[in-house]
Amino acid sequence: xxxxxxxxxxxxxGVEALAVAVFKGEKxxxxxxxxxxxxxxxxxxEVFKAEEFKGDSGQTVLLxxxxxxxxxxxxxxxxxxxxxxxxxTSSAGNMCGTATRYLRKRNVKSMAVMPxxxxxxxxxxxxxxxxxxxxQFEIDKYKTKxxxxxxxxxxxxxxxxxxxxxxxxxxxxxxxxxxxxxFTRDLANEPPNILTPTEMANRAAKMAKEVGLKCEILxxxxxxxxxxxxxxxxxxxxxxxxxxxxxxxxxAKSTGKKGExxxxxxxxxxxxxxxxxxxxxxxxDAMKYDMSGGGTVIGAMRAIALLKPSVPVLGIxxxxxxxxxxxxxxxxxxxxxxxxxxxxILNTDAEGRLILADAVAYAEKQGATxxxxxxxxTGAVIVALGGHNTGIMGNxxxxxxxxxxxxxxxxxxxxxLPLGPEYSKDIRSDIADIKNIGPRGKAGxxxxxxxxxxxxxxxxxxxxxxxxxxxxxxxxxxxxxxxSGVAIRTLIKLVENSQ
Ligand code: BES
Ligand code: ZN
Ligand code: ZN
Numbered sequence: 001x002x003x004x005x006x007x008x009x010x011x012x013x014g015v016e017a018l019a020v021a022v023f024k025g026e027k028x029x030x031x032x033x034x035x036x037x038x039x040x041x042x043x044x045x046e047v048f049k050a051e052e053f054k055g056d057s058g059q060t061v062l063l064x065x066x067x068x069x070x071x072x073x074x075x076x077x078x079x080x081x082x083x084x085x086x087x088x089t090s091s092a093g094n095m096c097g098t099a100t101r102y103l104r105k106r107n108v109k110s111m112a113v114m115p116x117x118x119x120x121x122x123x124x125x126x127x128x129x130x131x132x133x134x135x136q137f138e139i140d141k142y143k144t145k146x147x148x149x150x151x152x153x154x155x156x157x158x159x160x161x162x163x164x165x166x167x168x169x170x171x172x173x174x175x176x177x178x179x180x181x182x183f184t185r186d187l188a189n190e191p192p193n194i195l196t197p198t199e200m201a202n203r204a205a206k207m208a209k210e211v212g213l214k215c216e217i218l219x220x221x222x223x224x225x226x227x228x229x230x231x232x233x234x235x236x237x238x239x240x241x242x243x244x245x246x247x248x249x250x251x252a253k254s255t256g257k258k259g260e261x262x263x264x265x266x267x268x269x270x271x272x273x274x275x276x277x278x279x280x281x282x283x284x285d286a287m288k289y290d291m292s293g294g295g296t297v298i299g300a301m302r303a304i305a306l307l308k309p310s311v312p313v314l315g316i317x318x319x320x321x322x323x324x325x326x327x328x329x330x331x332x333x334x335x336x337x338x339x340x341x342x343x344x345i346l347n348t349d350a351e352g353r354l355i356l357a358d359a360v361a362y363a364e365k366q367g368a369t370x371x372x373x374x375x376x377x378t379g380a381v382i383v384a385l386g387g388h389n390t391g392i393m394g395n396x397x398x399x400x401x402x403x404x405x406x407x408x409x410x411x412x413x414x415x416x417l418p419l420g421p422e423y424s425k426d427i428r429s430d431i432a433d434i435k436n437i438g439p440r441g442k443a444g445x446x447x448x449x450x451x452x453x454x455x456x457x458x459x460x461x462x463x464x465x466x467x468x469x470x471x472x473x474x475x476x477x478x479x480x481x482x483x484s485g486v487a488i489r490t491l492i493k494l495v496e497n498s499q
Contacts, residue, residue, distance in 0.1 A: 002154040003129055003175065005167025006112070009035070010071070013112035013156040017075040019099035020114040021092065023084040024055040032114060032160070040065045040076055047078070057082030058477050060102050073112070077102060081116075089119040090411025090489075093127035097135030097478025100152050104136060110154035121162035125170025126177065128157050130489075131478060133178030139189050139482035176306035177492060181485035183207065184292075184299030188470065188483035192271035192288045197235075197319035200268055200291065201243040204298050204317065208247055211305035213315075218244035228358035230337035231318055234351040237275055237328025238321040242355075244362070245294070247301045247315035256311035256498050263368035263459075264301065264491060265359045267352045267375030268294025268319035275348030276324050277331055289483060290352070292470035293374035294319055300491045307492065310499045316363050318355040322348070334432045337361060339455055342432035350436045352377045353448050357455040364459050370399060372494070373452060374464040374487055380444025382468040389413040390469045390486060393449040394462035403462055406493035412486060414464070417446055424450045 006012055010032075020036060028037040028045045037044040043063045047053045053061045059080030067074050079095045081087055092115035103111050115128050132155045138148045157167060187195060187203065195203075201217045208215035220241050224232055228244075235242035245268070269290035273279060279287070294317035301315035329335070333345045335354075339361045345354070352375045363371050381391040390407075392414040394400040400416055407414040423446050429435035434454055438447030449463045466486055475481040 001133065003171045004156045005125060005162065005164065005171060006156055006158045007160065007162040007164060007167065010112050010114060010158045012070070013158065014072050015110040015112045015154065015156055016073060017077060017103050017108045017111045018073045018114070019077040019079055019096070019103065019111055021081045021095045021116040022053070022055045022078050023087065024080070024082050026055055036076055039068060039071060044076065044078070053078055053080065055080040055082070058098060060098065062102070075108065087117050088411065089117070089123040089127045090409070092117055092119070092124050093131035093411065094478045096128040097131035100132050100135045101478060104150050104152050107150060108152055111152050112156040112158055114158045121159050121166040122170045122173070124159060125157050125167050126174040129155065129171050129174025130178035130181070133175065134181050134485065135478050137182045137185055138480050141186070141189065173307060177303050177489060180299045180303035180306070181488050183302055184295040184485045184488060185483040187295035187298065188289050188292045190288070192321070195270050195291065196240045197243045197268065197270055197321060198241065200270060200294065200317070200319045201245050204245045204247065207298065207302055211302055213301060213305045214248035214250070216246040218246065223358070226362070227336065227338040228362070229335040230343055231320065231355045231358040233329045233333065233335040233345060234275070234322050234354050235320045237325040238323040240321045242318070242320040244359070245298070245317040245319055247298070249301060249304050249313040251308065251310045251312060254310055254312060260369050260498070261312055261314055261367045262370045262372070262495060262498065263314040263316060263363035263366070264297045265316045265356065265363050265371060265373040266294035266297035266318070267291070267356055267377065268317045269352060269355070270319060270321050272322045272349070272351065273324060275322050275351060276328050277347045277349040278324055279349060286471070289471050290376050291319065292376050292466060292483065296374050296466070296487050299485060300488045303488060303492055304495055309496050311495060313495055314363060314366055314368055316359050318359040320355050322351045337455060339457070341434065341454060344429040344432040344435040346435050347437045350448070353436060353451040356452050360452060360461070361455045364457055368459055371456060371459045371461045372403065372464065372491065373461070374466055376467040376470055377448040377465045378445045378467055381465040384417070384445060385415055385468055387468050387472065389415040391445050391465035392416050392462060393419050393446065395419070395453060395456060396460035396462070399460045399462045402497065403490060403494060406497065407490040410489035410493055412490045419446060419450055419453065423447070424453070427451055
């Protein structure tokens with residue numbers, strides 16, 4: 001893919017199609033819209049007059065015209081962006097993604113985008129370039145025919161008055177983030193016979209080498225020796241050995257607070273059958289995405305390595321398969337996690353929290369002072385929030401608030417649910433310290449969080465339940481259906497905030 005930034009007029013772009021953001025109620029009588037209207041010989045004004053196009057969010061109209069003078073383009077795509085006052089840099093990304101998917105279908109190979117808005121040029125360019133890349137990801141990797149192979153391969157970003165250096169920075173950042181999101185989405189889309197815990201570790205290791213991250217893969221023997229009985233109880237029913245993927249980013253020169261270390265910890269269940277508490281057959285196939293939290297950590301670490309913030313980041317993925325087998329854990333088994341706590345397993349399908357228990361304890365042992373874990377942890381979060389918000393909970397309101405704020409900037413929704421001793425009581429076990437489920441049908445998402453909380457000692461901690469947001473059941477104008485790469489942009493902001 002080819003990227004270019006222009007701080008002047010779209011006429012210099014030399015592309016097949018132009019795409020412009022239009023706000024609700026705008027008239028083509030001023031500024032860039034006036035120039036574009038002239039280019040189309042007044043077609044644009046006609047479309048406005050006939051109220052065929054009102055600038056509603058997501059609305060698109062394509063105008064065809066004869067190329068004129070220096071302008072090679074023969075198409076102009078109007079992309080509605082709703083009220084100008086609600087337009088953010090993340091909206092510029094959605095606008096570009098919508099335009100890219102629209103023009104790709106119509107065989108366009110090169111386009112110029114005018115994202116508009118008055119946000120800074122680096123951020124706008126970054127969002128536009130990222131969305132150009134992520135909007136063209138499809139889940140049809142394994143099709144041998146009828147694959148969507150059309151692509152817009154060249155993008156020119158036109159921002160009037162932008163500094164060339166800012167455009168360049170924005171492009172590099174957008175590429176790093178977009179490619180990393182697609183890296184995560186590819187992992188989540190892989191079938192579980194291909195993406196086993198071993199394969200997930202191999203891909204993380206290969207990526208780490210390419211971008212200059214340190215990578216260590218812990219084996220089952222090492223994890224057993226460290227006392228990770230909770231994690232191992234999930235893996236024991238699988239033929240596939242579990243792996244703990246440990247990625248380390250260390251900046252050349254650190255500017256963060258001394259002794260501070262942020263850890264990103266992900267649930268990497270490469271397939272969740274439920275174990276002996278077997279899931280119903282219908283819909284079980286969806287559980288290949290149960291490694292999405294781990295995939296998010298790997299993608300976020302990739303982006304961090306490329307963006308080079310001046311603070312260290314630790315990435316940890318517990319990659320495990322949850323299968324029923326003669327050796328599998330039974331409901332009523334008791335196991336011990338590495339922090340010494342005893343756990344009564346009452347449902348082997350509540351396995352995500354079992355692997356995260358040891359993963360967060362390990363993160364803290366490695367020196368983490370702030371931990372953000374992410375997981376497709378509960379069906380209950382889908383009932384509560386649907387696909388529009390990620391559930392967030394934590395032991396430190398400052399950290400939770402910061403993540404919600406980063407999400408707002410990134411265009412990703414987070415909604416907080418409460419924690420507290422009254423909820424923690426609900427997972428007290430009669431025969432061990434805690435049990436891995438709470439009372440049936442009550443606060444399922446919170447039960448997952450208070451369980452993980454038991455394994456965090458002094459660190460500030462937040463838990464993201466991405467079960468509802470990591471997979472899009474249907475496509476959006478700017479994004480194909482399938483894995484979403486959710487939370488990566490928010491996490492990057494969180495990391496860069498602490499520089
Ligand atoms: N991976 C699932 C969570 C899930 C369920 C995600 C449905 C998306 C759709 C998790 O391991 C799980 O099975 N959780 C159980 C917990 C229960 C047994 C307490 C659930 O949510 O039903
Ligand atoms: Zn499960
Ligand atoms: Zn699961």
